[in-house]
Amino acid sequence: MKFPSFEYACPASLADAVALLSEEGDAMVLAGGQSLMPILAFRLAAPRLLVDLKNVPGLDTIKISAEDVRLGARVRWCDIEKHTGLSAAQPLLAEAISHVAHYQIRNRGTVGGSIALADPAAEMPGIAVTCDAEIALTGKLGERVVPAAKFFLGAMETCIQPDEIITEVRLPLWPSDRCWAFKEFARRRGDFALAGVAVFYDVDANGCAANTHIGVIGASDRPCRLGSAEQIINGAFLDATVIEAAAEAASNEIEPMEDHHAPADYRCALVKTLLERALTRAMA
């Protein structure tokens, strides 16, 4: 498998990268290439130009402040894994990212690449949606910031315009006493999950759950929140009965795709089991 022929540019600034994308209508952005290269190998895309972001400054930093956590688009999975502050500042992210791909791919694959690819089973888009993250894009008209819930439009489909580049993913502040868990199931370690759930909630003064966020991956054409399950958890004192009811609601709410990896019924059952396990873990 040889890649289709393309030109290659390695601009030294974000402005130059955006200019290249604007001038050449048929261009794609290259960061780690861990999804783009297979796509090219299979000829699912054949752009005229690849714009490599490796020399664009400022895209590879992880910034933790009192307001949020900001992941540059070129932050790699291994950077998240090795970062000493993230397991406290965004534990759900750190846990979910530990499930992404294999050792060698983790050394090159990037946050921005995963967000741009928008695989329905990928962890990073799932965490972005679950946590109400914002995605910062820069194009010829300047910067715009899109909530993750509005960013993913379908399987491998996003609202990125041809001249835009993802620069940053911004995850809101994470209270240190928040309850959370991430569970996914994949046939083999490092594979895309058949399904996965990310959960967090805060505990109010009465000991009841509030501000519940339940996100699911691999269960529809894009990562999404499960409102019916969240409603059951909100205001409740978590016990086995509440968890069972929420998991049942989640299983009924999703409409999974059917493919050669698993039938839809299986994915419904899987989401129910994963959510039960995640909520049980979160309250422990």
Add this chain to the structure above:
Amino acid sequence: MLVKFNVNGDTVEVDVEPRVSLADCLRDVLHLTGTHLGCEHGVCGACTVIIDGEAVRSCLTLAVQADGATIVTVEGLSNDNALTPLQAAFRKHHALQCGFCTPGMITTAHALLTEEPDADAERVRDVLSGNICRCTGYVPIVEAVLEARAAYANPDKADAS
């Protein structure tokens, strides 16, 4: 496109099309055929090389992306006169049969043990899960890597870049 990088200690300059993968560049242009190509889409791990100290899949990296990098291939981990401790452990434990996946196993294990000489069996299995072997069943490979740890804990004995 002119690309300059360091391979196994030698600085080389090659003229390649942008679409040429690093794996093809190493094998076809530089004749370093120790790097093997199995799946060519990032699944099997046979093409693993070490770029700036990190194990990466050379089939998912363009040669032009490696401009300015320092690359170590399986050839760069060999020893002219004797087997390195990692290679010797592979031989002792029969950690290869057909040998096709071995360059990727060796480069991956070398990168891991260089960074984490105290990696436990679970970590070794986790890391090697990105490399497919169709012969051994993996058990002897994990045993070999675990045995080679001692040489990396004492870097003088690892005897390879």
